[in-house]
Amino acid sequence: MSIGVMLVYGLLGLIVVITALGMLTSRNAVYSALFLVLNFATVAVLYMTLGAPFIALAQVSVYAGAIMVLFLFVIMLLGAEHITQRSTGRGHRVLSVLVAVALLAEAVIYILFRGAGVEMAALPSLPPDFASPAAIGQLLFSQFLLPFEITAVILLSAVIGAIYLTRRERQAAARTAAAEQPAEKPVEEPAEKTPIY
Amino acid sequence: MPLSYYLILSAIMFLIGILGVLLRRNPLIMFMSLELMFNAANLAFVAFAAYHQALSGQLFVFFVMTVAAAEVAVGLALMVAIFRTRHTIDVDELSMLQG
Numbered sequence: 315m316s317i318g319v320m321l322v323y324g325l326l327g328l329i330v331v332i333t334a335l336g337m338l339t340s341r342n343a344v345y346s347a348l349f350l351v352l353n354f355a356t357v358a359v360l361y362m363t364l365g366a367p368f369i370a371l372a373q374v375s376v377y378a379g380a381i382m383v384l385f386l387f388v389i390m391l392l393g394a395e396h397i398t399q400r401s402t403g404r405g406h407r408v409l410s411v412l413v414a415v416a417l418l419a420e421a422v423i424y425i426l427f428r429g430a431g432v433e434m435a436a437l438p439s440l441p442p443d444f445a446s447p448a449a450i451g452q453l454l455f456s457q458f459l460l461p462f463e464i465t466a467v468i469l470l471s472a473v474i475g476a477i478y479l480t481r482r483e484r485q486a487a488a489r490t491a492a493a494e495q496p497a498e499k500p501v502e503e504p505a506e507k508t509p510i511y
Numbered sequence: 512m513p514l515s516y517y518l519i520l521s522a523i524m525f526l527i528g529i530l531g532v533l534l535r536r537n538p539l540i541m542f543m544s545l546e547l548m549f550n551a552a553n554l555a556f557v558a559f560a561a562y563h564q565a566l567s568g569q570l571f572v573f574f575v576m577t578v579a580a581a582e583v584a585v586g587l588a589l590m591v592a593i594f595r596t597r598h599t600i601d602v603d604e605l606s607m608l609q610g
Contacts, residue, residue: 319512323512323516327516327520330520330523330524331520331523331524331527334523334524334527334528334547335527337527337531337540337543337544337547338527338530338531338534338535338540338544343537343539343540346539346540346543347543350543350546350547353547353550354550357550357553357554360517360520360554360557361554361557363512364517364557364558364560364561365561366557366560366561366569366572368569369553369557369569369572369573372573372576373553373576376576376580377546377550377576377579380580381546381579381580381583384583384584384587385539385542385543385583385587388539388587388590388591389539391591392539392590392591392594392600402534402536406533407534410530410533410534411530411534413529413533414526414529414530414533415526417526417529418522418523418525418526421518421522421525422519422522425515425518425519425522426515426519436512436513437512437561437562438561438562438564440561440564444564444566445560445566445569449566450566450569450570450573453566453567453570454570454573457567458567458570458574461574465574465577465578468577468578468581469577469580469581471581472580472581472582472584472585473584475584475585475588476584476585476587476588477588479585479588479589479591479592480588480591480592
């Protein structure tokens with residue numbers, strides 16, 4: 315393998331790792347979200363190198379576009395950029411890092427010595443229409459028709475759930491009910507007047 | 512590039528996602544770390560799809576993306592609702608169900 319190809323792949327991997335670490339460590343949630351956008355875009359480039367142009371474009375438009383815009387919108391809506399400066403305890407932190415590193419070591423050892431990484435040294439030459447949108451659509455509407463339909467139901471229930479959870483009427487009704495409650499109740503029960511939450 | 516390049520990169524991304532969920536106390540960052548873990552799994556899926564020349568792997572990525580989008584919509588809506596009633600989204604403060 316030529317040195318230039320190695321350099322390009324090494325640079326891509328480095329950007330992926332550095333942006334992920336930046337997401338993990340930045341104090342400001344907006345910077346975290348922007349680091350994650352860069353991470354998703356770089357992973358989309360990796361998808362391109364794996365012969366998956368459709369998935370790469372879906373990644374850019376769905377993840378880096380729609381989902382991260384939703385994240386930024388909620389961060390700014392809640393003013394949550396600097397929320398929770400308080401850090402976790404020291405023992406918790408050490409234990410977390412230990413468990414995560416053990417998991418990574420296990421995965422890497424498996425990949426390098428037992429898994430498929432050993433015998434698959436180079437990307438096989440893919441046929442030109444391997445992952446064309448037409449091929450993906452054909453498979454999606456034949457073999458994967460049932461999961462595709464279930465996906466529609468999941469998206470519908472997510473839309474309904476999101477609208478239900480964020481509407482304001484229910485809260486306002488609860489507040490007026492709480493305001494009316496002492497008026498209706500007789501005065502002899504002051505113990506009942508504890509707040510609702 | 513050998514397949515192990517993509518798999519190790521995916522494992523590192525997954526590790527950083529786990530660390531984000533375990534170490535950070537801001538639920539928005541925890542959600543982003545979750546997305547990072549989804550992304551790591553997707554990268555492994557696409558890599559295997561290419562090296563085994565099986566298109567089903569890419570379709571699984573498609574489904575994972577859809578479910579992740581639904582999960583983010585509901586999760587962020589929950590977070591907005593919690594913030595409205597409690598005026599905080601610190602995960603350590605939200606222990607109402609604790610006895």
